[in-house]
Amino acid sequence: MTLPSQRVIVIGAGPVGLCLSLALAQAGVPVTIVEARGEDNFLEQVPRAGTNHPATLEMYDRIGLYRKLEPRGIIAPVFHYWDRAANKLIAAFDHVHLKDDTRFPYVLQCERIKIVEEALKMAKAHPLIDVRLSTSFTHFEQNGSGVVAHVVNPADEAESIAGAYLVSAEGARSIVRKALDIEFEGFTYSDLTLNIEVAYDFRRHGYAERNYISDPAEWSNLFHWKGPPDRWRVHFPVDPAEDQEAVCRPEALQARLQRFLPTDQPFEIVASNLYTVHQRVAKKFRVGRAILAGDAAHVNSPIGAMGMNSGVHDAFNLADKLIKILRGEEGEEILDRYERQRRHVAIQHTQAQTIRNKRLLAERDPAVRKRNQDELRRIAEDPARARAFLLRASLIESLREAEQIA
Numbered sequence: 162m163t164l165p166s167q168r169v170i171v172i173g174a175g176p177v178g179l180c181l182s183l184a185l186a187q188a189g190v191p192v193t194i195v196e197a198r199g200e201d202n203f204l205e206q207v208p209r210a211g212t213n214h215p216a217t218l219e220m221y222d223r224i225g226l227y228r229k230l231e232p233r234g235i236i237a238p239v240f241h242y243w244d245r246a247a248n249k250l251i252a253a254f255d256h257v258h259l260k261d262d263t264r265f266p267y268v269l270q271c272e273r274i275k276i277v278e279e280a281l282k283m284a285k286a287h288p289l290i291d292v293r294l295s296t297s298f299t300h301f302e303q304n305g306s307g308v309v310a311h312v313v314n315p316a317d318e319a320e321s322i323a324g325a326y327l328v329s330a331e332g333a334r335s336i337v338r339k340a341l342d343i344e345f346e347g348f349t350y351s352d353l354t355l356n357i358e359v360a361y362d363f364r365r366h367g368y369a370e371r372n373y374i375s376d377p378a379e380w381s382n383l384f385h386w387k388g389p390p391d392r393w394r395v396h397f398p399v400d401p402a403e404d405q406e407a408v409c410r411p412e413a414l415q416a417r418l419q420r421f422l423p424t425d426q427p428f429e430i431v432a433s434n435l436y437t438v439h440q441r442v443a444k445k446f447r448v449g450r451a452i453l454a455g456d457a458a459h460v461n462s463p464i465g466a467m468g469m470n471s472g473v474h475d476a477f478n479l480a481d482k483l484i485k486i487l488r489g490e491e492g493e494e495i496l497d498r499y500e501r502q503r504r505h506v507a508i509q510h511t512q513a514q515t516i517r518n519k520r521l522l523a524e525r526d527p528a529v530r531k532r533n534q535d536e537l538r539r540i541a542e543d544p545a546r547a548r549a550f551l552l553r554a555s556l557i558e559s560l561r562e563a564e565q566i567a
Contacts, residue, residue, distance in 0.1 A: 167191060167487045168324035170310045172298045172337065174198070176273060177455030177472040178330030179280035183224045184480035186289040190487055193322050194284060195312055199295035204278060207434050208358060208394065211272035211386060212237075212371060212466030214555040215256065218265040220477045227269075229279040234271030235387050237370035242537055245376035245421075250367065251534045252541035258548040262557055270370055272386055273469060293322075298336060301327055303450045326450045326483060330476070333439065335457035341448045347441030347512070350519075353399040354438050354463070357414055360390045360429040366422065373464065373522060375530065380522035381421060382464060392431050395421065396463065398523070405435055438462050440516060442507045446500040454479055459507035464518040470556055471511045475503050478563070502563040510559035 169185055171178045174196035182192040196203075213221070213234070221227040242251040256266040284290045295315040302309050308327040314320045329337035338345065363372075363383060372383040382396040397417060399408055407413055411430065418428045442459045446452065455472030482499050485491040524530045540546045552558040 166325060168193060169483060169487075170195065170308065170322055170324040170327045172310070172327065172329050173331035173455075173457075174203075174277065174281060174284070174292070174294075175330060175332065175455065175472075176276050176280065176469055177476045178328070179277060179284055180220065180224065180226070180473050181328060181330060181454065181476035181480050182284055182290055183226070183280065183287065184477055185483060186284075186287045187224060188480070188484045189289070190484060191289045191291075193291045193293060193310075193324065195293050195296050195298050195310065195322070197295070197297050199315070203281070203294065204274060206274055206277075208356065208432060209273045210463065210466060210469035211270060211275075212384065212470075213269040213271055213276075214466065214470045214557075215259060215263040215265040215267065216555060216557050216560055217470045217473050218269055219263060220473060222264075223477070224283075226276075226280055226283065229283075230269060230271045230276060233275045233279075233387060234269040235370055235385055236267050237270050237385070238267035239369045240268075240371035241369045241373070242534075243368075243372055243374040244534060245374045245379070245381065251375070252537040253369070254541055254547060254551060254554075256551060256555070258544055259551055259555065259557070262548075262552065263555075268371065268466070268555070270385055270387065296320075298331065300340060301337065301451065303327070305449075308450045325487065326452060328452045328454055328479065329457040330454050330472075332456045333441075333460045335453065337451055338443055338453055338457055341445075341451060343448070343453070344444040345441045346444055347439065350438045350440070350462070351401055352438075353401055353405070353435055355397045355399045355408060355417075355433065355435050357395045357397070357418060357433045358386075358392045358431040359395060359418065360388075360392055360431055361424075362391065363393050363422070371466075373518070375522045375524070375534070377523065377525040377530070379420075380519075390431075397421075399435060409433055409435055440512055442504065442512060446504055447496050452479060452496065452499070454503075458503070459511060461511050462515040462519050464522065465515050465554065467511045467515055467556065471506060471559075474506070474556065474560060478503055498567065502566045505566055506556075506559045506563050510553070510556065510562075514553065 168191045238256045259266045297313045310322045329335045370385040374381040439460045454475040
């Protein structure tokens, strides 16, 4: 194959693929982004993640994306743990404890769809980024000197795109991961997760912009998003034996919300969706010149807002390494370090923390629940312990730990 020496082919224009592409292009590396969605439906995506942790905000700032997102989001320095049955605040954690660790001692509540909208505008405007919307990726081939991605373009014609490396940022159903026969190790939770978006101000009841609500029967997450109109996203677990169609009927959604917080008026429900939650990590993040990042490499529970953030961290870690390789400053073996670093984070931080978070909220044993809640309260009240807790919860600790991995 005769291949361009430096082009990186990125499959998927989500936050991971777009951040990777912008970081590469701003360092002089040409990129082709392949995305199945088109101009007509790119923004018609199911509501998903949108809590952006401090370390992620620093990365957005590096590529000029943060200043576009802040006006569209909500700065949220404080988050809460609640006991639902007692309707009691257990603990409040304030990111002010991280003021010496980051320039952004808060999270930004800004939904994924806003992130990809702004990042796609930047990618289209960059002369080194070739954005291929309405283009379906089908398969690829590689050898020691490059890769060729095979796609179907908007005219329904088969086309080949050549490059030096190919990155799968295409999500959990990654064609690249499957083609490489990489095992997606882990498990799938038996219960489903129901997401309901509501136009209602929960702050009048004492809630912060981010809330984790413990209950042995029906734990919840409650998050605030900027409008207009302002919306709040409420997550509930759903027994897989329940009729999924019935669960999502307007009257069933309303009844569930009223059990959560009885009000004098019906809630204004903006949207809802029901989905399965997986805890999985790819056995390998790379085979030759084909590399996995984001959900293609690891998926997890949304509790703790670690999936998208960790994926963006993959993107910047990988971008830095590809830039060094393509500039001739390092050999290809540093991609093995990318795998060691980011797979360690996926297993020891993202997976471990999200599994722990779900277990904490869903704990049924009253004695264990009390111990957990008492401990959370003690941590929040101790500045040193609160800082340590927040360093882990915000993934700053994971980045520092990864840097120590040779």
